Amino acid sequence: MPLRLWTLDVAREQSFTDEHLDRWVSLTGQSGYDGIGLYLEHRFAYPSAPWAHGEGCITPEQVARLEQKFPQVQIIPFINVLGHMEGFLYTEQGKRFAEERFKGLSACPSNPEFRQFVERLVDDTITSFKSDLIHLGGDETSQLGKCPACALRHKEELYGEHVGALARRVLEAGRRPAIWADMLLEHPVAMNLIPKETLLFVWEYFDDPQPAAEMLRNAGFEVVLCPTLHTYNSAWLNLRQSERNIRSMIHEPNFCLTTWEYGMMGNVETLRPAIVAAGVGNPDLMDAYEQGHAKHWARLMGVELVDSGPTFAEGRHRSSLRSRLLLYGNPFLASHMHAESLSGPAGELALRIAKEAEFYTPDNNFMCVTMLVSKAIEFVRLADQARQSYAQGLPGIAVASLAPCRVIFDDLERFAVANRLNAGGSRADEFRCRQAKAHVERVIRRVRDFGAGQLGYMPSWETITDPRFTPHDQGNWWRINAWGEELA
Ligand SMILES: [Zn+2]
Incomplete structure (x- = not known):
């Protein structure tokens, strides 16, 4: 069944209240999307990691409330299990999981204590979200093989065994695992260690996504194509760059618009017209802003x-x-x-x-x-x-x-x-x-x-x-x- 999603980055310092979340989930249902991905990282109050609950993080109670209030919208957790663990790794309790001391954003897949820790995060996520899809992240693990224990093993094996085991854990719980595809594209041998039911999210923000998507399909996986709103690389939003990116994927059956990093004085509310436009299948972002009250502003900025x-x-x-x-x-x-x-x-x-x-x-x-x-x-x-x-x-x-x-x-x-x-x-x-x-x-x-x-x-x-x-x-x-x- 086709899937049309977008992701809200609640990680990276954000602190959405119930009221903010209600507005976004409600908008998701009204804008042609099947669901909203909550990109969580460490900003979810995992019951098994009470030491990582930064002020303002999303709680299981908030998720339960949203699921009850908006039963027609899928609320999909996007967590991380190897790379992008920085919100854990720079706390006093989490630093023991780091691949390299006081450096980077990856945890160590050879550390048995970390594997247990991340299994509990996955279990917490399965318990807290009703969503069929559980997105395990798995992107940007460029520190693979850096620690002495990991250096003895192949990167493909390190990645595939760690992520594959967690994907099987999701399957065994009766849900469908998903991961970002970038590391499988870099280490294709690891694909043999990942269950084929895993849905692969191909993020490509600049170039043609089709060669990568084709390669993954040929290996037996179903894929979701993911453009982004170009905010993280701009003062506000590069409208034309975003439009080109969305246009190259908008007719895909499986589509997920990503939005990232509203920190350093960004503001996700200003992206609302663009998010809605992509949901209803209109890649013309300037048109989306011109129909609203931000017409001149959007052209200027x-x-x-x-x-x-x-x-x-x-x-x-x-x-x-x-x-x-x-x-x-x-x-x-x-x-x-x-x-x-x-x-x-x-x-x-x-x-x-x-x-x-x-x-x-x-x-x-x-x-x-x-x-x-x-x-x-x-x-x-x-x-x-x-x-x-x-x-x-x-x-x-x-x-x-x-x-x-x-x-x-x-x-x-x-x-x-x-x-x-x-x-x-x-x-x-x-x-x-x-x-x-x-x-x-x-x-x-x-x-x-x-x-x-x-x-x-x-x-x-x-x-x-x-x-x-x-x-x-x-x-x-x-x-x-x-x-x-x-x-x-
Ligand atoms: Zn290691």
Whole structure:
């Protein structure tokens, strides 16, 4: 029977309330979808892992309530059992399962204690969800074979035995297992160890998915083709890139639209028209937004901004501007890497587009996304002005450029809170904004204290803005001795 699904990423810091979940499940039923996948990772309150229940994670009670309220919509759990275990691996209780110490996102399939742990996660999932389909994840396990025990075995065997056993466990419980197909495509021999009843989700966000799908079908598997909304690699959503991706798969009998990562000031509510359009079989995303109240806004943010210059151009990686601004506790990284494009005419154009988008913003959810863009550009430009003044030996002027940056992160923090409350957004973003502001204040003090040559030398701008800068460590030994940070 054909299957039309979409996935809501409730992992990655999100915290959806009952009200948010009701809206999404209700929309799923009204938009031509058979079901909604809840992409959970560690953000489900697995009864067997009470130590991993981060605040705001989805609970079995919430799932039971949704299943009762929306019996016509399949609510499918998407968990992970090998890769993407990071939410467990960086807790004190879960770190013992890691394939490599304090590194990466994979657990160790040779560790018997981990195998027992993940069997209990699968059992918890089967007990908590009525869904016929149980999606076990299994993607992005690039650390296969890294630990000494795993290094003795073939990667195909490590993967196939671990995931195959869990798939059989799902079958034995009378349900159907599903996994992402990327690792089977990389290690085809592992297919022999996976039960043929396993439904394979082929995610392909850029190229033609058919060769991979054909190969898996020929091996005897049923497949689901999965495009994505290009949010993780953009400031908001690359509309044309998403449209091409959806269009290449929309006529498939088995189709699953994925949406990922609303953290770093993203907002899933702004994706609603695109999610609905894909559900009803309309790949024309611009048309979907034009019919709604976000017509001008979507064109500005999803097309014009993308064309404004290299920082916002279509790419394959996670948005570098958002990551550099918020992810590493050092917003100056965004300035070091993007000032060349954003300080010039491309930056002026992008800023003008973002300011115009602010004018056309239909509601607070769209405003959060817009503000991230305009504030990020403003920060990059101010920080670059400070860099230039510092280089000219004018620390006072540099400080004057940095002073307004504190307010930028105060403003972003307020929007991060609104994002969390209105859209079930990231719980981490408001803390990221506070860290960014605190670091800006620290750099202001450093420029005052050391920016006029008080140390007898001038630390480079990249040095004095780094969180690890230490006065009198003129040779940056914290950077030279990078091996000191490796725990393995
Ligand atoms: Zn291992």
